[in-house]
Amino acid sequence: MTTPTRLLIHGANGRMGQALLRLCAEQNGPCAIAGAVSRGKVGQRVIAGVPQFAASELNGAPVFDVAIDFSLPEGFDAILALCVERGVALVSGTTSLSEAQRAALQAASERIPVLWAANFSLGVAVLSELVERAAAALPGWDCDIVEAHHAQKKDAPSGTALALGVSAEQGGAQPRYASLRAGDIVGEHTVQFTTLGERIELIHRAGNRDIFARGALHAASRLRGQSPGLYQLRDLI
Numbered sequence: 634m635t636t637p638t639r640l641l642i643h644g645a646n647g648r649m650g651q652a653l654l655r656l657c658a659e660q661n662g663p664c665a666i667a668g669a670v671s672r673g674k675v676g677q678r679v680i681a682g683v684p685q686f687a688a689s690e691l692n693g694a695p696v697f698d699v700a701i702d703f704s705l706p707e708g709f710d711a712i713l714a715l716c717v718e719r720g721v722a723l724v725s726g727t728t729s730l731s732e733a734q735r736a737a738l739q740a741a742s743e744r745i746p747v748l749w750a751a752n753f754s755l756g757v758a759v760l761s762e763l764v765e766r767a768a769a770a771l772p773g774w775d776c777d778i779v780e781a782h783h784a785q786k787k788d789a790p791s792g793t794a795l796a797l798g799v800s801a802e803q804g805g806a807q808p809r810y811a812s813l814r815a816g817d818i819v820g821e822h823t824v825q826f827t828t829l830g831e832r833i834e835l836i837h838r839a840g841n842r843d844i845f846a847r848g849a850l851h852a853a854s855r856l857r858g859q860s861p862g863l864y865q866l867r868d869l870i
């Protein structure tokens with residue numbers, strides 16, 4: 634029997650962090666939470682059996698196999714550095730990383746296994762392939778990517794919209810972007826191809842954050858023990 638993958642959850646107090654902690658507990662087996670890290674001061678040292686750490690205490694985190702990071706760009710450098718120092722894998726879904734942070738991720742992949750994805754849902758992975766095929770089949774059509782998210786989301790366009798845009802570009806389209814921030818929308822992406830008299834819309838709607846959390850947990854268990862490298866979600870799901 635394989636031992637559970639020991640996870641460090643970075644960004645644990647956040648919406649994604651909470652979904653990861655809950656799902657890992659529900660799955661009861663393939664993963665175990667070694668520690669939970671948030672930016673703010675820690676109130677309770679242990680919650681539901683999980684040791685809690687502030688970002689300033691990151692270096693004191695216990696032994697883990699894979700870190701899962703859904704935080705903010707300002708927290709990313711520290712978790713990447715810790716994974717490199719400990720020689721363990723990193724799964725990150727934090728969006729809006731800078732060019733320098735992307736370069737650091739690439740450099741780290743020579744020493745540890747890393748996976749960054751703008752979206753951890755299977756549906757968006759398939760949508761991305763459909764977008765590339767549609768763009769290639771519809772030269773000269775307008776391509777517009779419209780995304781909607783909850784009012785607290787800071788970055789726009791979303792990381793997923795930009796990743797879908799890359800797929801559209803790979804098919805030869807030149808996408809434009811529009812963003813809506815309203816209420817508690819988890820995430821909606823429409824890729825619209827338009828020409829005179831006709832229009833195609835490819836739409837993905839996320840009903841809850843569990844789809845991303847499940848994908849990240851699955852990717853983490855697959856990434857454990859792999860050779861160093863920059864992995865794609867489609868390599869692991």
Ligand SMILES: NC(=O)c1ccc[n+]([C@@H]2O[C@H](COP(=O)([O-])OP(=O)(O)OC[C@H]3O[C@@H](n4cnc5c(N)ncnc54)[C@H](OP(=O)(O)O)[C@@H]3O)[C@@H](O)[C@H]2O)c1
Binds near residue numbers: 706
């Ligand atoms: N790739 C995907 O599939 C996907 C899906 C959903 C969201 N996301 C992305 O994931 C990220 C988190 O989203 P969310 O909705 O969970 O955000 P959120 O609710 O705002 O949570 C952010 C978390 O990050 C922590 N944090 C902030 N700065 C930190 C630092 N310097 N060091 C350590 N922790 C820090 C916060 O700690 P405090 O609570 O203590 O402030 C909080 O726990 C965003 O970038 C979002 O765009 C990606």
